[in-house]
Amino acid sequence: EVQLLESGGSWVQPGESLRLSCAASGFTFYNFALSWVRQAPGKGLEWVAAISGGGATRYYADSVKGRFTFSRDNSNNMLYLHMDSLRADDTAVYYCARVGTGGSHYFDHWGLGTLVTVSS
Amino acid sequence: SYVLTQPPSVSVAPGQAARISCGGDNIESKSVHWYLQKSGQAPVLVVHDDSERPSGIPERFSASNSGNTATLTISRVEAGDEADYFCQVYDMKSDHVLFGGGTRLTVL
DSSP: OOEEEEEOOOEEOTTOOEEEEEEEESSOGGGSOEEEEEEOTTSOEEEEEEEOSSSOOEEEOTTTTTTEEEEEETTTTEEEEEEOSOOGGGOEEEEEEEEOTTSSOOEEEEOOOEEEEEOO | OOOOBOOSEEEEOTTSOEEEEEEOTTGGGSOOEEEEEOTTSOOEEEEBTTTBOOTTSOTTEEEEEETTEEEEEEOSOOGGGOEEEEEEEEETTTTEEEEOOOEEEEEO
């Protein structure tokens, strides 16, 4: 069974940094691209970043480019999202999601999410 | 940048069909995916690549994509189908993933 489990969400002040983790199991990790998707309270889904199976290729939403870094550890089946210069509008539940096969970039499995609150 | 437009809400009586639209410029040229999200839960994929249902998703969920509109149809709606529904595409020009704003389905 595919499982994705996020952790690391917390309350931080504007300008601070935070690292989210996502532990994956139940599939051949390095064969799949993965993404982070976030959801602000009461709002819709917003894609944040994607990383290829090998980790060499990464894409970021314009709203986080230059502040967030997405990485993966294929030896330990882990994903990481390092977030710098956090702002109030980064407040959201952050989900890690597996990209399905076929190239059309859909998300076939999601974690339960971890809450990040940025506030003074 | 590419924009996906969904109606904020759709209401339907139990047993009827619900249709949720997702508008975008020449959206038929893209693969559209659909998710449902029940209150307090993570999203769940219900349709990918315009009309493909993942295993475990009931046949009552179907979808199409033509012209400037993709449509998710839920036939014989049940109370348990109440959720927010989101469409999603991948924009190859920008290498970005885009979501529609979401549609809240209310079962009357």
